[in-house]
Amino acid sequence: xxxxxxxxxxxxxxxxxxxxxxxxxxxxxxxxxxxxxxxxxxxxxxxxxxxxxxxxxxxxxxxxxxxxxxxxxxxxxxxxxxxxxxxxxxxxxxxxxxxxxxxxxxxxxxxxxxxxxxxxxxxxxxxxxxxxxxxxxxxxxxxxxxxxxxxxxxxxxxxxxxxxxxxxxxxxxxxxxxxxxxxxxxxxxxxxxxxxxxxxxxxxxxxxxxxxxxxxxxxxxxxxxxxxxxxxxxxxxxxxxxxxxxxxxxxxxxxxxxxxxxxxxxxxxxxxxxxxxxxxxxxxxxxxxxxxxxxxxxxxxxxxxxxxxxxxxxxxxxxxxxxxxxxxxxxxxxxxxxxxxxxxxxxxxxxxxxxxxxxxxxxxxxxxxxxxxxxxxxxxxxxxxxxxxxxxx
Numbered sequence: 001x002x003x004x005x006x007x008x009x010x011x012x013x014x015x016x017x018x019x020x021x022x023x024x025x026x027x028x029x030x031x032x033x034x035x036x037x038x039x040x041x042x043x044x045x046x047x048x049x050x051x052x053x054x055x056x057x058x059x060x061x062x063x064x065x066x067x068x069x070x071x072x073x074x075x076x077x078x079x080x081x082x083x084x085x086x087x088x089x090x091x092x093x094x095x096x097x098x099x100x101x102x103x104x105x106x107x108x109x110x111x112x113x114x115x116x117x118x119x120x121x122x123x124x125x126x127x128x129x130x131x132x133x134x135x136x137x138x139x140x141x142x143x144x145x146x147x148x149x150x151x152x153x154x155x156x157x158x159x160x161x162x163x164x165x166x167x168x169x170x171x172x173x174x175x176x177x178x179x180x181x182x183x184x185x186x187x188x189x190x191x192x193x194x195x196x197x198x199x200x201x202x203x204x205x206x207x208x209x210x211x212x213x214x215x216x217x218x219x220x221x222x223x224x225x226x227x228x229x230x231x232x233x234x235x236x237x238x239x240x241x242x243x244x245x246x247x248x249x250x251x252x253x254x255x256x257x258x259x260x261x262x263x264x265x266x267x268x269x270x271x272x273x274x275x276x277x278x279x280x281x282x283x284x285x286x287x288x289x290x291x292x293x294x295x296x297x298x299x300x301x302x303x304x305x306x307x308x309x310x311x312x313x314x315x316x317x318x319x320x321x322x323x324x325x326x327x328x329x330x331x332x333x334x335x336x337x338x339x340x341x342x343x344x345x346x347x348x349x350x351x352x353x354x355x356x357x358x359x360x361x362x363x364x365x366x367x368x369x370x371x372x373x374x375x376x377x378x379x380x381x382x383x384x385x386x387x388x389x390x391x392x393x
Contacts, residue, residue, distance in 0.1 A: 001204060001249045001283045002062070002157050003311060003345045006391045007384035008334055009061040010377050011313060013254055013286060014161045014208065015073060015354030016055075016066035017366040019047050023114065026071035026359040030116045044069035045143055052147040058370055059377025061156040062204070062348065065144045071116045072358040073208050074163040074171055075123075080136055081190055083127035088173040090119050093258065094221040094266040106262065115360025124175045129186040131193035141201040159204035159252070162194045165242065166211035166235030170219055184234060188242040195242055195251075205251045206286065211235060212277060214258040216268035225272065232276045240281045252313060253277070254286035257294065259353040261320040261363055270297040274304050288315035288352035289337060290325070301340040312341050315352035317376050320363045324371045330379020335386060344387040349380045 002009060018026070022043045029035045051066035070076035078084050096103050110117075131137075141160065148158055165187035169180070177183040198205045212232050220228035243251060255277060257267045270287070277285060285306065289298050298314075306312060316333040317325055330349070338344040355369050356362035364372070384391070 001252065001311060004347055004384075005345055006388055008344065008380040008387065009156055009348045010350070010380045011060060011062035011159075011348055012055075012064075012351045012373065012376075013315070013319070013354050014064060014067055014206065015356040015362075016051055016068070017356050017362055017369055018066075018068055018359050019043070022047050022068070023116075023360040026116050027114050030071060030075075030121055032121065041069075048143060048147050053151055054370065055373070056151055056154050058373040060373060062159060063155050064159045064161065064206075065140075065147065067161065067354070067356075069140055069143065072118065073161065073354060074167050075116070075118070075358070077163065077168060078123050078172070080132060081129055082132050083125055083129040083176060084123045084172060086124040086126045086175060088122040088124045088171065090122055090171065091218050091221065093260075093262065094217040095263045098266065099263060102262070113360050116358040118171075118358045118361065122171060124173050125177070125183060126175045128176070129183070129190050131190045134193050134197065137194045137197045141197055141203065144203070145201065157204055158202075159206050160198045161206045161208050161254075162191060162198065164207050164209040164211060164235060165191055165238045166215070166231070167209060170211050170215050181234065184238040185241070188238040192242040192244075195246060199246050199250045205246070207239060207251060207253045207282070209235070209239070209253055210256050210258060212255045213268055213270075213273060214256065217257075217266035221266070225268070228268065229272065229276065232273055236276055236280050240279075243281050247283075248281045249283035249309065251282040252284040252286055252311075253280050253282040254313075254353075256288050256353050257291070259319060259357045264291075264293040267293055270294060271300050271304070274300050278304065278307065283309065284311035284313055284348075286313040286315070286350060289333060290315050290318040290352050292318075295333075298337055298340045301337070306341065306346070311346045311348060312337060313348045313350045316349050316379065317351040317372050319351050319353045319355050322364055322368045324368060325375050325379070327375050327378035327382055330376055331382035331386070334380060334383035338383070338387055349376060349383070351376070
């Protein structure tokens, strides 16, 4: 995992806006409607070919495939795992339920979009879970390598994402295994196929783990904090088991409180979960510090520092608002994180979350997304001049 040796490197958190036609295909398939699978696959590859150079043109250093060939950051696995079927009923979020007027408007807006739902048409685990065909992830890695070839030398590093066992277990509810531990173990073994493939192809692996914060005000909303922290511990143990044999410097772990615009006043504090997150065998954390509910928690990094070999990918761009952050604001956020970490070389600048975590669900207009990413790059340039004065030209 590259460090910011002489300037602040820039990256993002995974999903980028998908073309409307591709989103429509994904949404229709998620609703159970028939789609032309070869046409969908071709549209995904075409979108991938466009999204790779677009990231470089926006000024990003560490780039990915924009998740263009997936309909969701986690639910894409319904097409890759065995034992998935039936239906899950997702618990609603406590912060949305607490505000009935907001909930009504939130529901109205969500229903008006052509998008892949992250609450409806959810499958369950109804049989033994395993990775059905490793050739699927191999093909995705191969497509990404092909897209990267024309821009070789114009980016610093490339990454691909995969979900944690915990978020899959939370969304795709267990109807088969006798215990949660057994279900998490099965998911960890299945997901390890993707984890190993990504790293074997030379890419960084980003684990998407919103469950490690989000589930406090979802699945564990009516239970003691200690119960939720026990869940976090079990998921981190499952992640470490799935990562066995993978060098920790090839993995970064993303945690957030849910990529949706809402009060978020039921969120678990970062200080409650960070000690457990630091047990994960990963080379870096990806945390949201542009988020207006959690920006102040950067101070936690002073009291609970990263391991000496870890980096912080700091979210300094909000993925839920169409405000384009001023580069000076971005620079100030980066500098604040660097001060908390204690070494700017261990800080990368990124986004709070993905811009389109389920196809069509993004809150930010595509043209504004790219403006925000350009501001990220410019803010990183300003911060670099202040954090690495010897490198200033």
